[in-house]
Amino acid sequence: QQPTRIAPSILSADFARLGEEVRAVSAAGADYIHIDVMDGHFVPNITIGPDVVKALRPHSDLPFDVHLMIAPADPYIAAFAEAGADIITVHPEAGPHVHRSLQAIKAQGKKAGVSINPGTPISAVEEVIDMVDLILVMSVNPGFGGQKFIPSAKRKLKRLREMIDASGRAIDLEVDGGINAETAAEAVAAGADVLVAGSATFKGGANAYAGNIARLRGQG
Numbered sequence: 001q002q003p004t005r006i007a008p009s010i011l012s013a014d015f016a017r018l019g020e021e022v023r024a025v026s027a028a029g030a031d032y033i034h035i036d037v038m039d040g041h042f043v044p045n046i047t048i049g050p051d052v053v054k055a056l057r058p059h060s061d062l063p064f065d066v067h068l069m070i071a072p073a074d075p076y077i078a079a080f081a082e083a084g085a086d087i088i089t090v091h092p093e094a095g096p097h098v099h100r101s102l103q104a105i106k107a108q109g110k111k112a113g114v115s116i117n118p119g120t121p122i123s124a125v126e127e128v129i130d131m132v133d134l135i136l137v138m139s140v141n142p143g144f145g146g147q148k149f150i151p152s153a154k155r156k157l158k159r160l161r162e163m164i165d166a167s168g169r170a171i172d173l174e175v176d177g178g179i180n181a182e183t184a185a186e187a188v189a190a191g192a193d194v195l196v197a198g199s200a201t202f203k204g205g206a207n208a209y210a211g212n213i214a215r216l217r218g219q220g
């Protein structure tokens with residue numbers, strides 16, 4: 001388990017001022033910029049495409065952690081890689097071939113992530129653990145920010161932490177959904193080392209971001 005890193009989800013940022021918002025959280029101590037891509041098909045919401053990722057790229061030097069909630073994902077992997085994604089995460093539930101999707105991400109020279117929904121067993125990750133750089137445990141059903149943390153995610157994090165440690169590989173264990181100072185501490189205790197936080201990062205306006213991020217990290 002590596003030191004806790006914070007990945008603000010820009011889904012909760014002011015979309016009319018996205019560039020500024022990305023600069024503000026980058027200056028406020030964020031470690032990754034988490035970008036939620038939704039297609040209105042795999043999840044019931046529509047958000048950001050590769051052109052927006054490209055437009056945001058000059059606004060931060062932090063890794064862009066692109067969470068694809070789209071089905072199919074494969075036709076868009078190259079576009080997100082070219083737009084400036086550093087980590088690209090896909091859902092096996094989006095199908096049809098998660099191994100092929102991960103190969104496509106690696107072929108672009110990017111870090112590959114696999115994400116599992118609250119109702120998906122961790123066995124979905126088992127056969128691809130040797131090819132991933134990040135495992136993302138959803139602690140809400142994907143689609144919207146501001147939902148409540150689903151406690152069974154902690155059990156999954158514990159088991160995945162054991163699997164990652166046994167693999168001997170450097171794999172980020174990321175948790176996404178309903179993370180606040182309290183659930184952040186629980187998720188870290190369960191083995192998470194990257195915390196996605198949308199509403200908890202962006203609440204209170206730009207002057208509050210540094211304090212919000214520090215609290216998520218367990219400081220202050």
Ligand code: DX5
Pocket residue numbers: 009011012034036067140141142143144145146147176177178179196197198199200
């Ligand atoms: C949900 C997204 C999350 C979301 C988290 O589908 O994957 O990244 O923005 O928002 P909060 O932190 O508000 O639960």
Ligand code: ZN
Pocket residue numbers: 009034035036067176196
């Ligand atoms: Zn996300």
